[in-house]
Amino acid sequence: MKITIAKTAGFCMGVRRAVDMVLDAANTSDTPIYTYGPLIHNPQVLEMLETKGIFRLDTIPEKGTGLVLIRAHGVPPEDETALKQAGFSVINATCPRVVRVQMIIRKFAQKGYATIIIGEENHPEVKGLLGYAQGNGHTVTAMDQFTALPVFENAVVVAQTTQNTALYDEIKAFCAKHRPHYQVFDTICGSTERRQQEVRHLAATHDAVIVVGGRQSGNTRRLAQVAAETRAFTTHIETVSEIDFTALAGFRSIAITAGASTPNWIITDTCSRVARHLEHQRPVAGAISRIQGFFLKTNLLLALGAGSLTYACSVVQQLPRTWIHAAIAMLYVFSMQVLNNMFAVKSDTYNHPDRAGFYRRHRPVLALLALSSGGAGLYLAYTTGVMSFFILLVMSLLGLSYNLKLIPKGWGRTQQIRRIKDIPGSKTLLITMAWGVVTSILPAVDTRSVPLWMAVAFLYAAGLVFSRTAFFDIKAIQGDRIAGRETLPILLGEKKSFVLIRYVLIATLVLLAGAWPAGLSFSLTWLLALVPGLMLVLVHFFGKDSRISGTQMEFMIESSFLLTGVMAAIL
Template identity: 65%
Template sequence: MRIVVAKTAGFCMGVRRAVDMVLDASNLSSDPIFTYGPLIHNPQVLKMLEEKKVFRIDDIPEKGTGIVLIRAHGVPPEDEKALKDAGFTVMNATCPRVISVQVIIHKYAKKGYSTIIIGDEKHPEVVGLLGYAEEKGHTITTMEQLCALPEFETAVVVAQTTQDTAFYDEIKQWCKMNAPHYRIFDTICGSTEKRQTEIRELAKANDAVIVVGGKQSGNTRRLAQIASGTGKPAAHIEDVSQIDYGQLSKARSVAITAGASTPNWIINDAYVQIERNLQHQHPARIFLLLIRDFLLKTNIMAAAGAGFLTYACSKLQGIAQDLNHALIAMLYVLSMQILNNLFTIKSDKYNHPGRALFYKKNRTYLWILAVLSGIAGLYLSFITGPLSFFILLVMSLLGLSYNLKIIPLTAKKGQAARIKDIPGSKTILITLAWGTVTCLLPAVANQSNLLSVAIVCLFAMGLVFARTAFFDILAIQGDRITGKETLPILLGEKTSFKIIQYILIADMCMILLTFFIDVLVKKAFFLAFIPLIMVLLIRFFERDSHISGVYREFVIEFSFLVTGLIATVV
């Protein structure tokens, strides 16, 4: 069974921009926040906004206070003015591509042109566009309606941005034949076109198609229509509970796509559920998937990676192998990661719905596991030496206090803040903590050479930074919803990807250079493969979204095990 996720699945630029704008406003402002109409046509996102106390107004009151966000579809100019006149602060999140259609209509309407808009007159984007046509706008959804219109002396023809490209081609053809003086504009959004082209290709190449997204979302419905039109079984679902596995039981490959208003967490959830439920004819594969998910959810995979990295760091410095240090690193990482997941069930609901459910169901056992592994790690460090114990104790206290409100001053609402509220703190602290337990503790116990400790610590921290920042990029939508300020949220995805790659390349060069300065073991340069592999993987993941988030996570965690394996030959 093969499952393919469309590269174009999920939020388009305009929707993402509008969602980011409203979430930023809700996280940073204490004013009441409203959206004018539903922000997007997705029930889960609308529910999430309600939970964040972002409410919706459908009519403009005479007087109002607070911030009103105009959604990506845009509004007629008189509505924007009325909102301002009522006293609201207006945040205009109209998609720049919709604005360019509004500009075309407005420009020609002022010259006296009529406007023919291809789209449903009730669609909010069309309502907004009509507002710019100065009473000379006409909407059509069928060829018959187009033929029934009078012939205008001058007219522009535009399409609502998410219309079917094939239908618009027919319209353009008709106009060229019957009204060649009409000015026709290609206004279907590139993102919509790509999404529709991709689903046609995916439907041909696969046995079934699942389209994920709100039933009210026009562009999602159109994707489902296009997929059905290819003759392949196609289902339009709003969430995973609506998947009909019977319908898919004969499919050997399934393509998943999603409308422009579907968030990543719903697509990821659909992928995981379909993967698990459609493999029933292959028990061995199901078993492997369950093991993979268990290792990731419980953080055993991350802990094992820390153990392997500790081994590699010790080998690089020529420190005699001591299983205790690898165990200390494993236990510390296991304890801290589980605790962090227990504290962040709320945001995990949006990034890893499966993991959030797992932590909710097994909360007690996971608390016990986190506490016991923390104590066991401290005990092992105690028998290693007082300095190791002291360092680990400080790191553990820091890790424990990460989610607690202990910082007395905060700019926001006069409350105490948590370390995690410091922008970018998560990535930096995890990097420092892993660097300490995987490299510093064994070095302290063995009184290693300072230069070699510094180089190996930087190497380990470079890898951990890349891992953590990459996971932060995968979790960016959920983190934004819960108001976390991770590095990718602060710097943007593109910049974060660049920083990760620069750090990994610097890591690789540093290890290669040690060959000439004779500070690490002779074959240390073998480990330069790891940052190289990680750069290639991350570049690949950045470009190809056919791979699910779970696989990406697994592969990156697995690269830490490979680090330990390569270290056996240095």
């Protein structure tokens, strides 16, 4: 069984921008927040917004207070004016691609041109566009409707940004031949074109296509329509509960795509559940997937990676190759990561639905394991020396207090920071520092370590951990924003964060290259350099290709830490 996720599946730029704007407003403002009409056409996202206290305003009252966001589809200009006159602060979240079409229509309407919109008359975007046509707008959804219109002296032809590209190409060709005096503009969003092209390719190369998205979403319905025009079996669902797995059982390859208003968590949930239901067709691969999932959800793989990295850092510092410090690192990382995941269930509901469910079901057992592991780590640290114990105790207390509200409510009217986790970007940086200390500084505290090699080991570990943490923060950006967590990628943006990760990994390679002339053995230098080199390749590959399942991606990144210990053990 082959399952492929479309590269173009999920939020387009305009939808992501609108959702980010409304969530940022909710996370930073105490005033009532509304969206004028549904922000996007996805019921799960709208339900999520209501849980954040963001409600829908369907009519404009005479008087109002608070913030109102204009949805991604846009609205007629008179509606925006009425909202401001009613007393609302208005944030315009109209997609920039739609704004371009609005400006084209306004420009030519002012010159007396008729406006012909290829789109659904009752679609919110088209309703908004008609508001700029100064009463001389016409909508069509088929070629015969277009030819039935009177021949205007002057007309501008545009398309709803999510319109079927094949229909618009046909109308453009007709205009070039029979209406050459019409002004025709290519206004279908590039994202829409790419989605439709990709779904045609996927439908031609797969037995079945699952299209995920709201039934009121025009672009999602058209994706299903395009796929259905091929030989592939096609089903359009809003949630994975609607899938007929009996109908899918006989297919050898399934493609999953999603509309521009479908969030990542629904796509991820669909992919994982389809894979689980169809595992009986490939028992070996299914068993491997379950083992991978167990090691990832329980954080055992990450803990083993911490132990391996600690061993490698001890080799770099030429310390005795005892396993006690590796065990301390494993126990500490396991304890802190499990506790962090327990507090992160809200964001994991959107980022990792499977993991969120796992932690809800086994919360008492996991809490006991985390506390026991933390205590065992402290005991082992005490056996190595009082200083090691004290450092680890402070780190553990900081980790335990990360999610706790340390500053009482009411200390300042605009107070936003009450917990360590509320400090913007703190998660990525604190995890990096904690790993650096436990993997490289603790082993050197009670032994004679050359400061140069301790610094090299610390920076090497910190570079790997920062890159790994920041990468997963990028992948979790939607859920973290919903939960109100200000991670580094939310502050910097996705593109800048990827650039920063690449620079950090390259700097780690340069660090090792500089350590070789300073006395680090040639073989150790280049063996350890393989790990940041591999991570650089993986981050680049996974950043470009969204078709890799989340479990495979996470397993490969986390496994790279195991390689550090393997490389060090080779010597």
